[in-house]
Amino acid sequence: MRGILPATVTPFDDAGRFARRPFERLLDRVYEAGVHGVYVCGTTGEGPLMARTDREAVAEAAVASTPRGKHVIVHVGAASTEDTLHLARHAARIGAHAISSLPPFAAPLAFPDVLRYYETLAGSTELPLVAYFFPQMAPAMDSLERLEILCNVPNVAGVKYTDFDLYRLSCIATPGRAIFNGRDEVLAAGLLMGATGGIGSFYNLVPGAFVRLFEATEAGRWDEARAAQLAINRLIRVVLEFPLFPAIKTMLGWSGLACGACLPPRVPLSPAQETALKAALDAAALDDLLGNRR
DSSP states (O other): OOEEEEBOOOOBOTTSOBOHHHHHHHHHHHHHTTOOEEEESSTTTTGGGSOHHHHHHHHHHHHHTSOTTOEEEEEOOOSSHHHHHHHHHHHHHHTOSEEEEOOOSOSSOOHHHHHHHHHHHHTTSSSOEEEEEOTTTOTTOOSHHHHHHHHTSTTEEEEEEOSSOHHHHHHHOOTTOEEEEOOGGGHHHHHHTTOOEEEESGGGTOHHHHHHHHHHHHTTOHHHHHHHHHHHHHHHHHHTTSOHHHHHHHHHHHTTOOOOOOOTTOOOOOHHHHHHHHHHHHHTTOHHHHTTOO
């Protein structure tokens, strides 16, 4: 597993249920841009807020719509370990390529609790497990030593690494591990330091830009990769001034891909926020990146 994997948003209908057809259109768009797979039902995809049946439907649609040679990683983390294991086994049955999960959201969890969780999940199916290193959300995972212990759990194939400490990323980037950079702002730097790919939210909006950045690093064209990263970061700086996931869904809607509102408790952008977002995008001169998709 390597390359560019959008952490896809999940479209919903007016009743807040999974809307399969817009999701299939989103998958068509990102695969046409050359991405190497998708990461579904994560935080960006609102998986932890969704009903289990809807999460299963998203995973099934992703597997059915993914071309041969591409990878579907299903985030299975849930409020209960029972639901997590159920979703993991479902992912295995439908032909997903890997599973992933944040540590449980219960707080506080000590490192032995987190480790036991990942050991249980890794042993629940034969699918490779991509662990999720995100110290802001799981403070118990706060050191290189603990991360290395996690990486050595049987059946853990790699890590989604969401942190700006890229020295620590470089220390775990050993041959045979899939290390996905999780901070969109530093993808080029993460790849330089040993990441094998990236998983991110902004990949929904400009998947081709991230693919071109990845291809430039693969070819050793680092000046080109840096220029691509700086262009992407102009977009990121604008969008992060607004509620992130509602803003991404709003922009996808402007591009002709209506994804519905986010699930509660998130609220959609207000009309004033939409107007301000459009103005900020115009002021940032992002036509080269967004084209006519806004």
